[in-house]
Amino acid sequence: MSSIFFMIIQVIAIVLVAPLFDGMARKLRAKLQSREGIPDFFQTYRDIYKLMKRARTGPNCAHWVFKTGPYTLFATGAALLAAIPITYSTNTFAGAYSDILVFIYLGALLRFIFGATSIDSGNPFAGVGGGREQIIGIFVEPVMMISLLVVILLASTTNLVEIQHMVRTGQIGYQTPAFAVASISFLWAMYVEAGRNPYDLAEAEQELQEGVLGEYSGSDFSLAHAALILKQFAMIGLFLTIFEPWNFENPFLALIGFIFKAGVFYVAAVFIDNFGPRFKILTSFKNSAIPPLIVSFIALILYVVGV
Amino acid sequence: MTQVYFLYLIGCVISLLLYKQNRIAGKIGFSISAIASAYAVFYFLMNLGQTSSFSMFESLLYSPKFILNPLGNFFSFVVSLISLASSVYAIQYSQEYENKGSLAVMASMFNAFILSMLLLISSSDVFWFIIFWECMTIISAYLICFNDSKTSLKAIMIYLGIAHIGAMCITAAFLLLASQSGSLEFSSFENVTLSPIMASIIFILAFIGFGSKAGMFPMHVWLPKAHPAAPTNVSALMSGVMIKIAIFGIIKFCLWLPVMQWWGLLIIVVGAISAILGVLYALVQHDYKALLAYHSVENIGIILLGIGTGVYGIAANMPTLAAVGFLAGLYHILNHATFKGLLFLGAGSVLYSTHTKDMDALGGLARKMPLTAFAFLIGSLSITAIPPLNGFISEWFTYQGMIQGALSEYVSSRVVFTISIIALALTGALAIMCFVKVYSVIFGGVPRDQKIFQKAKEVPMTMVIGMFILVAGCVAFGLGANVVVENIMLVISSFSKTYNATNGIIVTSPIGSIVSPVLIAVVIVVSLLLPLLIVKLSKANKSKPRLTDPWACGFKYDSRMQMTASPFTGDLRRLLNWLYKSETKVIDQGYFKPVVYETHAKDVWWSYLYEPVIKLTLNTAKFVAKMQNGNVNAYSLYILLALCLFVGISYII
Numbered sequence: 001m002s003s004i005f006f007m008i009i010q011v012i013a014i015v016l017v018a019p020l021f022d023g024m025a026r027k028l029r030a031k032l033q034s035r036e037g038i039p040d041f042f043q044t045y046r047d048i049y050k051l052m053k054r055a056r057t058g059p060n061c062a063h064w065v066f067k068t069g070p071y072t073l074f075a076t077g078a079a080l081l082a083a084i085p086i087t088y089s090t091n092t093f094a095g096a097y098s099d100i101l102v103f104i105y106l107g108a109l110l111r112f113i114f115g116a117t118s119i120d121s122g123n124p125f126a127g128v129g130g131g132r133e134q135i136i137g138i139f140v141e142p143v144m145m146i147s148l149l150v151v152i153l154l155a156s157t158t159n160l161v162e163i164q165h166m167v168r169t170g171q172i173g174y175q176t177p178a179f180a181v182a183s184i185s186f187l188w189a190m191y192v193e194a195g196r197n198p199y200d201l202a203e204a205e206q207e208l209q210e211g212v213l214g215e216y217s218g219s220d221f222s223l224a225h226a227a228l229i230l231k232q233f234a235m236i237g238l239f240l241t242i243f244e245p246w247n248f249e250n251p252f253l254a255l256i257g258f259i260f261k262a263g264v265f266y267v268a269a270v271f272i273d274n275f276g277p278r279f280k281i282l283t284s285f286k287n288s289a290i291p292p293l294i295v296s297f298i299a300l301i302l303y304v305v306g307v
Numbered sequence: 308m309t310q311v312y313f314l315y316l317i318g319c320v321i322s323l324l325l326y327k328q329n330r331i332a333g334k335i336g337f338s339i340s341a342i343a344s345a346y347a348v349f350y351f352l353m354n355l356g357q358t359s360s361f362s363m364f365e366s367l368l369y370s371p372k373f374i375l376n377p378l379g380n381f382f383s384f385v386v387s388l389i390s391l392a393s394s395v396y397a398i399q400y401s402q403e404y405e406n407k408g409s410l411a412v413m414a415s416m417f418n419a420f421i422l423s424m425l426l427l428i429s430s431s432d433v434f435w436f437i438i439f440w441e442c443m444t445i446i447s448a449y450l451i452c453f454n455d456s457k458t459s460l461k462a463i464m465i466y467l468g469i470a471h472i473g474a475m476c477i478t479a480a481f482l483l484l485a486s487q488s489g490s491l492e493f494s495s496f497e498n499v500t501l502s503p504i505m506a507s508i509i510f511i512l513a514f515i516g517f518g519s520k521a522g523m524f525p526m527h528v529w530l531p532k533a534h535p536a537a538p539t540n541v542s543a544l545m546s547g548v549m550i551k552i553a554i555f556g557i558i559k560f561c562l563w564l565p566v567m568q569w570w571g572l573l574i575i576v577v578g579a580i581s582a583i584l585g586v587l588y589a590l591v592q593h594d595y596k597a598l599l600a601y602h603s604v605e606n607i608g609i610i611l612l613g614i615g616t617g618v619y620g621i622a623a624n625m626p627t628l629a630a631v632g633f634l635a636g637l638y639h640i641l642n643h644a645t646f647k648g649l650l651f652l653g654a655g656s657v658l659y660s661t662h663t664k665d666m667d668a669l670g671g672l673a674r675k676m677p678l679t680a681f682a683f684l685i686g687s688l689s690i691t692a693i694p695p696l697n698g699f700i701s702e703w704f705t706y707q708g709m710i711q712g713a714l715s716e717y718v719s720s721r722v723v724f725t726i727s728i729i730a731l732a733l734t735g736a737l738a739i740m741c742f743v744k745v746y747s748v749i750f751g752g753v754p755r756d757q758k759i760f761q762k763a764k765e766v767p768m769t770m771v772i773g774m775f776i777l778v779a780g781c782v783a784f785g786l787g788a789n790v791v792v793e794n795i796m797l798v799i800s801s802f803s804k805t806y807n808a809t810n811g812i813i814v815t816s817p818i819g820s821i822v823s824p825v826l827i828a829v830v831i832v833v834s835l836l837l838p839l840l841i842v843k844l845s846k847a848n849k850s851k852p853r854l855t856d857p858w859a860c861g862f863k864y865d866s867r868m869q870m871t872a873s874p875f876t877g878d879l880r881r882l883l884n885w886l887y888k889s890e891t892k893v894i895d896q897g898y899f900k901p902v903v904y905e906t907h908a909k910d911v912w913w914s915y916l917y918e919p920v921i922k923l924t925l926n927t928a929k930f931v932a933k934m935q936n937g938n939v940n941a942y943s944l945y946i947l948l949a950l951c952l953f954v955g956i957s958y959i960i
Contacts, residue, residue, distance in 0.1 A: 007830060011837065052847040060854035061753040063673035065684070071838045078834040096813045096823035097830055101703050102694055104732075108739050109693045115743030119870050120751030122857040127752075127870020134740035135878045138733070145732035149710075149725060156714055158707070158820040215857055219847035223838050281878055304721045 003094035006251055007082040013255055014081055014262075018229045019044035021263040029270045044229075051222035059215050061122045069117035070216060070223035076110045077230030084237040085161045086258045087251035095159030100148055103160070103238060107193070110231060111137050118212040126214035132281050133212060136199065139289040140192050146296035147186035150178050150303050151242055164245040178302035183243045185296035190239045194232040196269050198276030199285070236262045308375055309361050311350055311387070312425060314343035318418035326411040333401045336414020337540075340421060341394035347387035347425075355380050356797045360431070369491065373429040377801040381794075382428050382555045385641055388780065389547040389648040390421045396652050396773025397540035399766075403659060404538060408453050413538075420446045420544065424552055433481045433491040440477065443552070444470045444520075447545055451537040462532035469519050469529045476516030477556070480509045484563065496563040506564045513560040514574070521553035523611060524581040525912050527604040531588070534603070535596035535664065539655025542596065546603045547648035551640050554610055558633075561618045562802050571619025572723045575709075578611030579730035584912075586737040590876050591887055591908035594664045595654050595745055599647065602690065602741070605734060606643040609705060610636050612727060616708040617803075619720070626804035627817035628711050630796075633803065635704035637795050642697040642784055646689040649777035653683035656766040656774065657749060661759050666748050666872040668759060673750035675763040680750040682774040687742040689781040692735060695824035695831070697784035700791075700814065705731065707816035714818070744875050753857075753866040788814050788824045873906060880908060887911070 023041040030037020058067070083103045088094045111133060118130030154172045155163045166172045174180045192199040216224050240261055247257045279285040322336030355377060362372040375383065397417065401410055423446060427439035448463050448470075485491050488499040501509070519526035530550075534542045561570070585604030592598035617632030656679045661669060673680035685696070692698040706728065713724035754760030765771070784791050789809040796805045806817050813823040842849070856864035873880075880887055887908035894903040934945070 004826075004829065004833070008833060011834070015837070015841075049845060052842070052845045055848050055850050056852035058852040058854055059857040061671055061857070063671075063677075063680070063751065065673070065747070065751060071835065074838040074841075075831060075834040078837050079831050082830050082834065093821075096821045097826045099703075099820060099822050101706055102699075102822060102827060105692055105694050105699055105702075105735070108691060108735060109688075112688070112691060112693065112739050112743055115740070116747045116751065119743070119747035119875070122751075122753045122864075122866075122869045124857075124859060124868045124870065126857075127875065130743070131870065131875045131878065134743060134875075135882075138736045138740065138879070141736035142729055142733050145729055149713075149728055152710055153713055153725070156710070156818050158710070162819075218852075219842055219845075219849070222847075223841070226841075282881060286882070300725060304718060304725060306718075 003088040003091045003097075006087040006091075007094075007097070009251075010084075010087045010255055010258075011078045011081045014233055014259065015078065015226070015230065017259050017263070018233050019048060019226070021266045022229055024263070025267045025270045025273075028267060029274055032270065032274045048222045048226060051217075051225075052219045054218040056218035056220055057215075058217075058220075059122045062120050062215070065113075066117050066120040066215070069113060069120075070220040070227065072113050073110065073117075073227035074223050074230065076106060076113065077227040077234060080106050080110070080234035081230060081237065083160070084234065084241050085164055086237070086241075086247070087255050089161060089164055089245075089247070089251075089254060090249070092159065092161050092165075095161045098160040100152060100158045100160055100163075104145070104148075107231075108137075110227075114212055118214070121215035123214040126212055129212040129214070135281055136192065136285070139285065140189050143185050143289070143292045143296050144189035144193065146293075146300050147182040147189060148242075150182040150296075150299045153303055154179055160241060164241050167242065167245050178299050181295060181299035181302060185292045185299060186243065187239060188292040188295075190235045191269065191272065194235040194269070195228060196232070197273035198279055232266065233262055236265045240265070308350070308354075308359055308373070308383075308429065311343060311347040312422060314346060315340065315418045315422040315425070318343060319415050319422065322411050322414035322418065326409065329405060329410050330402065333405075333410030333414050334398055336411065336418065337394050337397040337401060340414070340418045341391060341398070343418075344387045344391035344394055344421070348384065348391055351380050351384035351387060352794075355384070355794055356801070358801075369432055369434040371435050372431045373426065374431045374493075375429045377798040378555070378558065379428045381637060381798045382551065382640075383425055385551060385644045386421065386424050386428070386548045389544060389644050389777075392648055392773045392776040392780075393540040393543045393547075393652065394773075395776065396543075396655070396770050398769045400540055400655065400659060400770050401538070404453055407455060413450070413453055416446050416450055417540065420450060420541070424549065427552060428555060431493050433485055433493075436493075437474070437478055437481070440474060443549065444474070447537075447541065447549060450541040451533055453538050453541075454536055456536065458532070459536040462529075462536040466529045466533040469526055473516045473519030473526070476512045476519070478516075480512035480516060480560070483509050483512070493559075493563075499563070501565060503565075503567065507567065507570075510560060510564055510566075510570055514557060514570075514577075517553040517556040517560075518577070519553075521550045521557075521607045521611075522581075522604050523577055523607055524584050524604065525916055527581065527585065527601075528910060528913050528917060530603055531592070531597040531600040531910070534600035534651075535594055539651060539658065542600075543648045543651035543655070546600060546651055547644040550603060550607060551610075551644060554607070554614065554636070554640060558614060558636075561614075561621070566618055566622040568619055568622040568717075568720070571615045571617075571622055572720060574611050574615030574618055575723055575727050578608045578615055579727040580608070581605065581611065582608030582734045583730050583737075586734050586741060587883065587886060588908070588910055590737060590741045590744070591873075591880055591889070593666050593872055593907075595657070595666050595749060596651070596664055598666075598741070598745055599650050599654060602650075602738070603643075603647060605738065606639070606647065606690070609702065609731065609734070610639045610643065612731060613637075613639055613701075613705045613708060616705075616712050616724075619712060620708075621803065623715065623720075625715075627806045628708065629803050630799055630805045630808075631704060631708040631711065631817050633799050634792065634795055634808065635701055635708050637798065638704055638791065639698075639701035641791070641795075642689070642701045642781075645777050645780040645784060646686045646698060649682060649686040649774060649781060650690065652770070652774045652777065653679055653686060656770055657683075659766055659770070660763045663759060666745065668756045669749045669754075670752045670756075670866070670869070671750070671754040671760060672763055675760065676750075676765045678765060678771050679774065682771075682778050683750065684746055685778050685781055687746045689785070691738045691742050695785050695827040697781050697788075700785055700788045700822070700824060702731070702735070703822055704814075704816065707818060707820055711816070711818050740876070740879070744872055748870075748872045748875070752869050755866050755869075755871070786824050786828060867901075880906070 118126040318339030325332035360374040423442040522530040589601035613636030620629030889908040
C-alpha cells in the first residue's frame with residue numbers, strides 16, 4: 001500500500017513542477033532564437049490557469065470519447081509517471097505495477113485516446129495529425145522495444161524496480177556493450193516519443209492547426225496540454241530509470257533528485273528542438289528513423305552473440 | 308457432459324420440428340442453445356480439472372467413445388462461453404433473416420455447429436474426430452450460405468477448398484500416426500515410438516492441416532472472405548471459437564509426438580509472420596468485418612507464439628518455459644474468443660442497424676447506438692492489449708515466455724525468440740492504429756451519410772445483452788487474472804509441469820516478473836481523480852461548451868472534410884506499397900462533380916500462391932477434357948491402355 005502512496009506523491013510533485021521546466025525551456029528557446037520570449041519561468045502556469053478560466057467550445061458531432069478525452073489523457077499521463085520507480089525504488093513488490101510492459105501498453109493507451117479523440121472531433125486537421133501520430137508510433141515502437149529488450153534480457157526481468165536496482169549495483173550496466181549501444185537508440189526513441197519539436201506532430205501548429213488538439217479549448221485544452229507535458233516527463237523518466245538510475249535512497253530526496261535530472265534533460269532538449277528541422281513523415285522522418293533502428297539492432301546482435 | 312450434448316441435440320431437433328412456424332422456431336431454437344450454453348459454461352468450469360467419458364451405440368462404427376480431459380474441458384468452456392453470447396444475441400438478430408431463409412434450419416444448424424465442435428473436442432479416436440471435423444466445416448459452410456449475396460458463394464468455395472487441403476493433411480497425419488501405433492484410438496498414440504523423420508513428417512502434416520483451419524499464414528486467405536459473409540452470430544463463433552479448435556489439434560499432436568526444438572521455433576516463426584501480416588492487411592480494409600477477420604489471423608499468430616514457446620519448452624526439457632508458453636497460449640485463446648466474439652457481435656449490430664459494411668459510409672453512430680459503441684470500445688481496448696483488460700495479461704505472459712526463451716544458450720533460439728518479440732511489439736503498435744481507425748470512423752465524428760445515420764438506432768435488448776456478456780468477460784478475465792491463471796494451470800498440470808504463477812492478486816512469470824491487474828486498475832482510477840481535482844481546485848470555467856461545427860479554416864464545414872478510413876492509413880499504405888500493391892483510381896467527373904478517388908489494397912499472397920495453382924488446375928482440366936470426346940471406341944482404348952499399364956506395373960514389381 002505504501003507504494004501506492006508514493007506513486008501518488010511523485011505524480012503530484014511532478015504535476016506541480018513540470019510547468020516550471022516547460023517555462024524554462026520556452027525561455028531558453030526564445031533566447032536561442034534571439035527573441036525576448038516569455039517574461040519569466042512561470043508563464044506556463046499562468047497559461048494553464050488562464051485557459052482554465054476560459055469558456056469552452058466544442059464540435060457538435062463529438063461523443064463522450066472526445067468529451068472525456070482531456071481527462072483520460074491526463075490520467076494516462078499520470079499513470080505513466082506513477083509507473084516509474086522514483087520514490088519507491090526499493091520496493092520490488094511495486095513491480096506489479098511498475099513493469100516495462102505495463103508502461104509500454106499504457107503509452108499505447110495514450111496513443112489510442114489521442115487517435116480516437118482526433119478523429120472523433122471531426123476536424124480535418126486533427127484527423128491528419130492523429131494518423132501521423134500513429135505512424136510515428138509505428139516507426140518508434142520497434143526501436144524502443146529492441147533497446148528495451150536488450151535491457152530486459154540482460155536483467156532477465158521486466159520489473160522496473162529490479163532493473164533499476166541491478167543497474168545501480170552494477171550487475172548490469174555500461175560495462176556490457178549491448179547495454180551501452182541500446183541506451184543510444186533508446187535515447188532517440190524516448191526523444192521522439194516525448195513529442196518534442198523536430199519529431200513533434202501532435203502540436204504541429206504551422207501545418208496542421210494545432211494538430212490533434214484542434215478542437216479543444218478552455219480547461220479541456222489546458223488539461224490536454226498538461227497531459228502532453230506529463231508524457232514528456234514520463235518518457236524522460238523511463239530513460240533515467242533504466243539507463244541513469246543513480247539517485248538518493250530517501251524517497252523524498254530521490255524525488256527532488258529525479259525532478260532535477262529530468263528537468264535538465266527537458267530543458268537541454270531545447271537545443272535539439274531549436275536546431276532540428278521539422279520532418280516530413282514519409283521521407284525525412286523515415287530516413288532519420290532508420291539509423292536508430294540499425295543502432296538498436298546492433299545492440300540486439302551484440303546481445304545475441306553474447307558480447 | 309452428456310446432458311450438455313443432449314440439450315444442443317434437443318435444440319437441433321425442436322427447431323427443425325417447428326419448421327412451419329418460422330419466427331417462433333428461430334426464437335425457440337436460439338433460446339435452447341442459450342440455455343444449453345449457459346449450463347455448459349457452468350458445467351465445464353466446475354469440472355475443469357476432471358476427466359470424464361461416455362460411450363454410446365457400442366455397435367456403431369469404431370464404437371464411439373467420448374473422453375473429456377482437462378484440456379478438452381477448457382476448450383469446451385471457451386466454445387460454450389462464446390456460444391452463450393452469440394445465442395442470446397441471435398434470438399432477435401436472426402429475425403433479420405426471416406425472409407431470406409428458414410430460421411428453423413438456421414437455428415437447428417447453429418445448434419448442430421456448436422454440438423459438432425464440442426463432440427470434436429471430446430472424440431477419442433481418429434474416425435470420429437475426422438467425422439466431426441468435416442461436420443463442423445460443412446455446417447459452417449451452410450451457415451455462411453444464409454447471407455445469400457454475390458460474394459458468399461465464392462467465399463464458401465474458397466473456404467471449402469482450403470478446408471479440404473487441411474482435412475487431407477490432418478487425415479494423412481492421423482493415419483501415419485495410427486499406422487505406427489497400430490490403432491486408431493487416441494490413447495494408443497501416447498506411447499508410440501517414432502523415428503525423428505517420421506515424427507517430423509506427421510507434425511508438419513498436422514501443422515499445415517490444423518493451421519489452414521486456424522487461418523495462419525499463408526492459408527489465411529479464406530478468413531477475410533468467409534467470416535464477413537456469414538451471419539454475425541455465426542461469424543462470431545467461427546472467428547471466436549472454430550479457429551481455436553485447430554489450435555486444440557496442434558496441441559494434441561504436440562503432446563503425442565516426441566517433440567523437437569525446431570518444431571517450437573517453426574511454430575513461433577509462423578506465428579510471428581501471421582501476426583504481422585494479419586494486422587498489416589487488417590489496417591487497409593474498408594469492410595469492418597473483413598478487418599476483424601484479418602485480426603483473427605493476427606491473434607492466431609499471437610496464440611501460436613505462446614503455443615510454440617510451450618512446445619519448445621517441452622522439447623528443450625524446460626518445464627517452466629513449457630508451462631508459461633502454454634499458459635500464454637491458452638489464456639490468449641480464451642481472451643481472443645471473448646473480445647473477437649464481442650467485436651463481431653458489435654460489428655453485426657452496426658450492420659443490423661445500418662445495412663452497410665463500408666466503414667467510409669458510417670460515422671457518428673455513437674450518438675445513435677451508445678451501448679453498442681461502448682461495447683465495441685471495450686472490445687477494441689481489449690484486443691489492443693490495454694491494461695488492465697484481458698488482452699494485456701495474456702500478451703504479458705506471451706512476452707514473458709518468449710523472453711525466457713530468448714535467454715536460452717542456443718544462438719538459433721535466441722535469434723528466433725528476440726525477432727519474434729519485436730514482431731509482437733510492432734503488431735501491438737499497428738493494432739492500436741487499426742482499432743483507432745475502426746472505432747472512431749464508425750462511431751465518432753460526423754455522419755458521412757445522413758440517410759444511413761437517420762435510420763440507425765440502438766439494437767434490440769437481447770443483442771445488447773449478448774454483447775455485454777462478453778464485455779463482462781473482457782473485464783473479468785483481465786481483473787480476475789489470478790483466478791484465470793489458476794484454472795489454466797489446473798489444465799496444464801494434466802500434461803506438463805507447472806510453476807507457482809499466482810501470489811494473491813499478483814500473477815508471476817517464471818523469470819520473476821510480476822504484474823497485478825487490480826493494482827493497475829486502482830492506479831488508473833486514482834489517476835482519473837487527479838484531473839477532476841485540478842479542475843475543481845483551479846475553479847475552472849465549467850460553463851456548458853458552445854457547440855459548433857468543427858473548424859475548417861473559415862470554410863463552411865462539410866462532413867466530407869473529415870478523416871475517413873483510407874486516408875487515415877494512407878501514409879502506411881504508401882510506405883508498404885510493395886506489400887499491398889494497391890491500385891489507386893481517380894475519376895475526374897468534371898468541374899461540378901466531386902472527383903471519385905478509390906484505392907483498394909490487395910492480399911498479394913492470393914496472387915502469389917493460389918492463383919498459379921488454380922490456373923494450373925484449370926489448364927490441366929482443359930487439356931484432359933480433350934480426351935473426353937464422346938467416342939466409345941476411344942474410351943475402350945483408354946481402358947485397354949490402363950489395363951496394359953497395370954499389367955506392366957505388376958510385372959515390374
